[in-house]
Amino acid sequence: MSRFCHPGRIYYGILVLVALAGLPGCAPTVMVSSRTAARRSHSLLRPEEYAALSRAWAEAMQFKQEYYQFPDHGREWNRMLAQLEWATARHRPYPHLIHGPASRRWVSLTFDDGPDPRTTPLVLDVLHATRVPATFFLIGRNAERHPNLVRRIVAEGHVLGNHSYHHIYLTRISPENARTELAACSKVIRLITGRSPRYYRPPGGHFDDSLVETGRQLGMRLVDWTDTLGDWQSPSPSLLLRHALGMLRPGGIMLWHDDIPVTAEVLLAFIQEARARGYRFVPLRAFERPAQDRRLDRPAPVRATVPFTRRAPRPPST
């Protein structure tokens, strides 16, 4: 037996070969498969649909760039534009769900901007443990990345809504691009769950006549909210809880965000306290009444930017 054919050396040689060929081979294999997975997670739509979405995104970014050139990053301009929209759009007789009957202590919870793998499961755990139904307005791009989470939301009895594909303000882009955004999000949800969403909520609550018409053509009902809690500003848990309980009202459609950690933190305490006060959590469909579709009979919803902004200190009394 030559010294190169000694069984011990052969065994050692195999190990060396595995180390040299196998291990470096593993890395590219893993990389390829993760790249494939990434590609797969973005392959629900057709190439021309992604191209159209890129145009919508580019238009939104162009708009943003333009108003960022203002000294205050366009905040004032944006605020005025939003005010104008809120003043006009919200007082049209749209088929538009904004609140439930004020005669019953019923509240419907809605969660926007998910699914998020860090926080959505926590929110779902609380909802499951407390048997509370909710509506999740998904961002199409996030849904595409986390299809299992989307399936879990549906499997646990919740309803899905459309929150556009990229989460861009749909009134700041052309009607065609706005349609592309809504249609793509609906399609992603349909391809994952087998059903198209019946509800949509435009990002930022910005809508106008043409967007409402687009939503109608796509077979969806616009859902607004009664109260937005400002959880996206990540306040402290105690402040958010106090604020949420303060906003409890019969027929409320509460806007939460399931991609914000503090939301998951306070949700259980909120649900328990709301129930102790006699509130019942119902799905959005419990609020769908023909009379409500005709006309908005309440003022514009409350925006929660105010409670979390610090007040200017009072001048010392002299």
Ligand SMILES: [Zn+2]
């Ligand atoms: Zn949103």
